Amino acid sequence: MKRLTLISTMAIILVLAIGVVYAGIGVQATEPIAPSVITYPATSVTTDSARLNGDLISLGTASSVIVSFEWGTTAGGPYTNVTDNETWEQMTSTGSFSANLTGLTAGTAYYYRAKAVGHGTCYGQEMSFITCIPPVTCRWTGGGTIGDKRDPRETHGFELHCNVDQLPNNLEVNWGGNHFHLDALTRVVCSDDPTINPRPPRAGCDTIHGWGVGQYNGVSGYKVEFIFTDAGEPGRNDWAWIKITASNGDTIMEVSGFLRSGNQQAHNC
Numbered sequence: 381m382k383r384l385t386l387i388s389t390m391a392i393i394l395v396l397a398i399g400v401v402y403a404g405i406g407v408q409a410t411e412p413i414a415p416s417v418i419t420y421p422a423t424s425v426t427t428d429s430a431r432l433n434g435d436l437i438s439l440g441t442a443s444s445v446i447v448s449f450e451w452g453t454t455a456g457g458p459y460t461n462v463t464d465n466e467t468w469e470q471m472t473s474t475g476s477f478s479a480n481l482t483g484l485t486a487g488t489a490y491y492y493r494a495k496a497v498g499h500g501t502c503y504g505q506e507m508s509f510i511t512c513i514p515p516v517t518c519r520w521t522g523g524g525t526i527g528d529k530r531d532p533r534e535t536h537g538f539e540l541h542c543n544v545d546q547l548p549n550n551l552e553v554n555w556g557g558n559h560f561h562l563d564a565l566t567r568v569v570c571s572d573d574p575t576i577n578p579r580p581p582r583a584g585c586d587t588i589h590g591w592g593v594g595q596y597n598g599v600s601g602y603k604v605e606f607i608f609t610d611a612g613e614p615g616r617n618d619w620a621w622i623k624i625t626a627s628n629g630d631t632i633m634e635v636s637g638f639l640r641s642g643n644q645q646a647h648n649c
């Protein structure tokens with residue numbers, strides 16, 4: 381009887397030992413596996429903002445994974461910023477995710493990578509984008525007479541903005557008893573001509589090219605296109621071109637040249 385009891389006890393110990401071994405194998409089978417993530421190109425890039433995109437392609441062994449982005453202005457890192465807590469996302473299944481960056485500097489390269497934290501941490505490849513350069517915005521005032529003394533006397537005066545919605549936008553042109561009055565600026569482009577170097581530079585642009593509609597001798601429906609440059613002071617190196625056309629395309633007047641008198645002045649807004 382005692383012998384049987386001893387055998388039974390040994391059998392129980394053996395079964396327990398095998399159980400422990402199997403349990404050990406079971407732990408090994410569920411060893412943690414880190415998630416996998418891909419960095420995608422940025423979208424909605426503006427002068428001061430962008431959207432970063434990523435894709436969680438595997439959760440690994442975790443039931444949920446926290447995704448975010450590391451970003452900065454140095455290629456290859458170190459990435460000095462992490463998308464803030466509000467844009468952190470806890471994902472319980474694979475899929476895409478994104479985060480919006482704001483307050484960025486215009487015309488600057490940014491580098492970023494997606495990050496996923498589950499049972500371990502993984503990173504996507506680095507991607508980059510460059511924020512847009514803002515359009516030049518200036519205000520223009522002045523006027524004068526275009527051409528030399530052989531040309532018919534023309535005078536013009538204006539206050540204009542490099543934005544059709546930024547008012548006022550006024551232009552008056554007088555020649556030979558005729559006059560043109562700008563009713564609305566319909567398009568405008570301001571730029572910085574590298575060959576024009578006003579000293580000192582007072583504005584981010586030295587050239588304004590505009591299109592508009594207005595009245596010729598009090599009658600509406602006429603078009604104007606013009607270019608004015610500011611080469612500093614006095615205004616004799618400032619250049620101007622004005623063309624006024626009827627609705628059928630006929631040229632009413634066109635004049636161009638350096639200023640005989642007056643001054644055209646670009647200002648920062």
Ligand SMILES: [Ca+2]
Pocket residue numbers: 572573574575576577578586
């Ligand atoms: Ca210039």
Ligand SMILES: [Ca+2]
Pocket residue numbers: 609610611612613614615618643644645646
């Ligand atoms: Ca000038």
